[in-house]
Amino acid sequence: MAVVLRVYKFRLYPTHAQEAALGTLLGRLRFFYNAALQERRDGYRQGVKVTRATQEKAITVVKHDPDCPDYAGIHTHLLQDVLKRLDLAFDAFFRRIKAGGTPGYPRFKRRGRYETFTLKDAGKGNGAAVVSGGARVRLHGIGNVKIKQHREMEGVLKTLGVTRDGDGHWYALITREVPAKPLPATGVSVGIDVGLTTFAALSDGELVANPRPLKTVRIAVERAQRKVSRRKRGSKRRGKARRLLAGRHAHVRNTRKDFHHKTARAIVQKYDRIAVEDLNVNGLARGMLAQSVHDAGWSQFVAILTSKAEEAGREVKRVDPNGTSQECSACGERVPKALGVRVHRCPCGYTEDRDVNAARNIHDRAFAVTGLGRSLRGGAPARDSGDPRSPYLTVGR
Template sequence: MESTTLRAFKYRLYPTKAQIASLDTTLTLCQRLYNGMLEERRGAYQKAGKSLTAYDQMKSLPEVKAALPEYAGVNAQVLQDVAKRLDKSFKGFFRRVKAGQKAGYPRFRSRDRYDSFTYPQPRQNSVSGNGKHVYLPKIGNVRIKLHRPFSGKLKTLAVKREGQEWYAVLTCEIPRPAPLPQTGNAVGIDLGVRHLIVTSDGDFEDNPRPLRTAQKRLRVLQRSLSRKKRGSKRRHKARQAVAKLHLKVKRQRDDLHHKAAVKLVRENDWIAHENLSITGLARTRMARSVLDAGWGSLIEKLISKAEEAGRTVIGINPAYTSQDCHLCGHREKHSLSVREFTCKGCGAFLNRDVNAAKNILAWSMPSWTQGGSVERACPEKPRSSELG
């Protein structure tokens, strides 16, 4: 096992008006360069059957700067990272094609879907000694809020826009933390809508449903947006208000997921969950509730924290988990509206979700006794949520 690992530290930036203009310009130019490089790759393959590499496109950057003087105001390594980002998208595309999965050919990015740029080799003293500013080449010293210290060797520095806010993401190489002490506990978890998590121990984690809670306010803002004239300043402000509320909902959900995942990892060595087809469930009449719960995001956070803590997370086929009795195995079919499980075989009576969680744990036990390992429920994911 490697002795070091990478960890990202995210901090709020407070740029001046002039710096905001520079940040917006940099993002816009990077987005245009990304689309131009994508078009170049497509054209080279369609016309000459040639596949361009990131190195090929990086060699042409001096010509781009000569033809378009505005690119002289963008750090050279930031522009090179755009080519590497596009190359990573193509490598993922070819890997999925080879594996027989849904390919997802790289797409052109609109301004709203390109929201970060990266300095791949930042200075180690990019953050000032007093921790109040971070130096961004070609932009200047930007005020930063270090709400917690970061440590290790600084590897990359990414600047990300979220709504009207700006953030710096410092990726550092740190010594791999020691695994948490063993607890000897194992738990199965059933994912739900009313209760986000129900454990085999009978614990319930309520789901506050942040999107449903914000629905009334969101409806008002969206109606206001629909009445504004396209291209007007008032429409732009209304659009910002809708985006701000969606961002608040996302953060509420992320906070809940982080706290739930930390609790499970600290208290258990072995965590079994149902490996749900979230994409399929998102096409049903329960789509809004399923997406509001954010099960995929929760499992990703759980796996990430478990890997660092030396815990094991395994996904189990969810078929019949809520219909089979965890004691005798008798299968009793009920509609989803029936929340209590009553077994006609042995007379067991308990909550339907607790019974499912106990089955999930029991069915994962053979892997535990044989020395199981962390299993990703959703191995194919887009770029980290920290980067656009």
């Protein structure tokens, strides 16, 4: 049976001593990260290739080095996890270069910027385990930490991570392998375009609006931000203002995440095959539009959508979005338009919302709808998305 990974996040309640130990551990992992990054930089300058593999070999040496006593007691998997994270930072860096950007070189982690660690083999009780009937997690070198499980977990434990948020709260990230639950086929496919004014446009004409509460909350965030800047550095009142700000940021994050889950669930229910923009080839997230795109949290949404789709046995396809807003989805002609032009109006007679037209192109690129499919579909947009007889929705399958 097909299986998928699901992550559960539960609050941890460490004792004072455990909390101090966790903080110290994160500090050492951060230091190790920075040292590994430094070694890669130096290697690059001197023309010596330093890779994750060569650095992993050095872990044993570090752990037995009398000059590094702090590292002797740290689980090997945690140090391997640090190198994996560093590798991910480099991967992202090279991917952005390949996409034609000018990204910054991976940076050293300041205090407060290295807040998560993962034990990859917790499923076998290696370094971590869920104990006391789910009331505690056992962490290597820390002890048994109280956990609040607010919902039942399914499946088989794989990995266990620990993370600290901006408020200083600790959480367990528990990854479990759960059996996939395929949804019945609907015979309907869809393309989705990232919106700036709306959250997303679907190829069947549906527009998904941005969650409204977010705007209200953002005003509260800005107010809290100003409060922090007014307070004197290092003062108690500034600390208090900062905690307020962190809480409001967390609220925005949670609201957005809920919205992403809800939207993704609805889309996965309705469509068998889902096409989205491949963000790695998208130049949009850079420059002027960065803020709006970032706000819409598109990449988080796509990650949630992909994981839900996988669990439901649906297909998600990523396509190069280049030119999708300029092309006519009815006849294929290029119809150049400025960013502010919200309507696609083609000489062929096809008129459509700019983003819906782009979503239709994304759909067609993913599922190779060409000449015949386009002419079968014709210029008239299929607005009644629920109708499986609509030519637009069935063509391309």
